[in-house]
Amino acid sequence: MNRNGLCSALLKTGATKEECCNSNNESFSNSASVSWSEGELSPSSVFYMHVQGGVPCSRCRETCEGVKCGPNQKCVIRNGVPKCVCSPNCAAFRNQRGKVHHKGPVCGSDGKTYKSTCRLLKRSCRRKINLTISYYGSCKLSCSKLTCPSKKRCLLDQNMIPHCVNCSQRKCSSSSNNATMGFKGSLVKAVCGSDGLTYASMCDLRQAACQRGKAIPVAYKGPCKKRATCNSIRCSEGQSCLLELGSRKPRCVTCSKPRWCRKSRNDSIVGPLCGTNGQTSSLCAFTQFKKIIFNNIPAVCHFLNEYNAVCGIEFVGNLIEETRIVKLLLTQCDLFRGNRINLYDP
Structure with missing residues (x-):
């Protein structure tokens, strides 16, 4: 049921109220918004349900008893009906991060500053996106004035925006030597970075970028060519070849x-x-x-x-x-x- 008190999505047909409200599918049977309608819907009613925003129906549940909400949500009664609303446990989240007393702004993984941890968690819940804390404090414009949490490094992304990331310590399956020597299979995985270096795989390129603290764009797939031009390299479908300003190298x-x-x-x-x-x-x-x-x-x-x-x-x-x-x-x-x-x- 939507905000207008109408049902706008069809979950099941040919079912009684008990069958609809007590379905074995927990993904919607325990939801506060699951509703039912008397009688079978005609094809025209189903059509109007999608076109005009819904058809009349009644909620299966009138209380929060038995209602299971999603992560960082809780069931409350609004206007006499149960509803799942975002209610993250901010204190517990700060405790897990070791910042129990931090009450100031935080920088989200989306590069935006939030007034508090709760603001970030609520936005993540409401937008249904995986939003995490990149670091504590307002978002910075460079790595020079940024102190990352323990075991994280500052990395500039493709837009020169700083992020605190974990540089993976695990070894990549291939090595740079394999790519330059041309072992079987290495040429397929190898990529040429915009820095003119050949990396045996994307894994190697990411690790190098993380250690350097600056994103390395992929110029093209395969090992780097000494005299590469837009005519001598092959770009993926949907890509175009442009020349670097100054070096005139293709990318x-x-x-x-x-x-x-x-x-x-x-x-x-x-x-x-x-x-x-x-x-x-x-x-x-x-x-x-x-x-x-x-x-x-x-x-x-x-x-x-x-x-x-x-x-x-x-x-x-x-x-x-x-x-x-x-x-x-x-x-x-x-x-x-x-x-x-x-x-x-x-």
């Missing part, structure tokens, strides 16, 4: 339209873009692979430096590299990094 990137880009009436992407420095810019935005909009004039991203894409204006098919070049700062696109922070152990 396979995934250009995707950020979810937070707004569309104007003419379907051009406009609105502010969040930069790696925490500021916003509205100069560029992606529309499709390697395409951007600059003052409503189509342009093409033709170079890629370590953190920012650089785009030039395109007139009559000719790319002008030196005129009105702007930097494109995107924090939600994996254009700048082949591997995200969630590839590391939290």
Whole structure:
């Protein structure tokens, strides 16, 4: 049953009230919102249930007795009916973390600052996402002023945002020597990092990045080539090859339209873009692979430096590299990094 007192999802048909409310499926039989309706629903009623937001029904339970709520939830009576609400045990959580007396802000694994541990736990519960404490205190912009908890290191992700992560001490199944020597099977797992080094596997690359304290994007799959070009490397489906600014080395990137880009009436992407420095810019935005909009004039991203894409204006098919070049700062696109922070152990 939803907030309007209507049932909007069909769990079972051809069942009595007892069969519906006492089903063997504990995933919904013990839920506070499970309800039943008198008589069998007609096909038109099922249709309206999905289209118009539900059909009339009655709750199976009128009290919290026997109701089992999810993690960090408890059953309460609201407006005369039982309801599972988020109610995390903040004190117990702080005790497990060894921060019994910490009452200040915390930095979440999503890179956002929360006023308290409870705020973070409640958001995790309400949004139904796995949100954890990265470190205590407000979120920082660099590792220089960040003290990580015991056994954790500070690592900058693809957007230069610091995170406290566990650097795994376990050995990877392969070694870097296997990749360079070309043993059978090693070439398939090997990857070329943007630092120009060959790693025997993604596991080796992640460990190296963790030890270095800085994310290492994957340039392309396979061992690094001395004179690689966009014509000599093969990118995965959905990826494009761009050149590093300065070194002009090729890198396979995934250009995707950020979810937070707004569309104007003419379907051009406009609105502010969040930069790696925490500021916003509205100069560029992606529309499709390697395409951007600059003052409503189509342009093409033709170079890629370590953190920012650089785009030039395109007139009559000719790319002008030196005129009105702007930097494109995107924090939600994996254009700048082949591997995200969630590839590391939290």
